[in-house]
């Protein structure tokens with residue numbers, strides 16, 4: 001599929017398997033989300049532009065690189081998206097962090113914004129939108145709509161587990177948004193859960209039911 005990267009790496013494969021396991025504790029689950037998000041960051045940021053800079057080592061002057069404009073924003077979709085922030089932010093500490101909160105309207109079943117706090121210079125930033133599960137794609141589509149309305153020009157979506165339905169929903173509306181997944185699962189079930197999936201990512205992260 002166009003504009004879709006399913007990251008193929010032994011460490012990610014093994015860690016996703018541990019996450020899926022119903023016996024994995026809340027503590028372990030959170031640590032795995034951190035680790036996988038950090039590993040994914042390598043691929044998500046592969047195309048970022050760098051600029052040459054001069055520095056001085058203890059030995060001599062030399063040239064090196066820095067990320068152009070140090071211009072990233074990490075935007076989690078609440079609440080499960082919060083789990084992916086730390087692993088990415090540790091690698092890109094200059095990134096600003098925004099938040100988008102969405103709930104599903106009981107009647108329309110559509111996602112509705114209840115919170116939106118974003119960096120005010122969004123148009124100059126490469127946005128990494130994070131949500132661990134790309135299921136129906138409804139939340140991701142709504143979050144991308146909000147980000148574009150607020151001026152974002154470069155958005156990439158990172159999820160741990162996706163399915164064909166979610167990828168299609170995002171790409172039917174926003175084919176320009178690259179999607180990065182750690183695993184592409186089989187399908188959605190009738191309750192909207194990804195199969196085989198890992199259950200409710202928010203519940204597993206925060207120990208709720």
Ligand code: URA
Nearest residue numbers: 135193194199200201
């Ligand atoms: N959200 C989750 O947390 N898990 C799913 O399987 C689907 C949506």
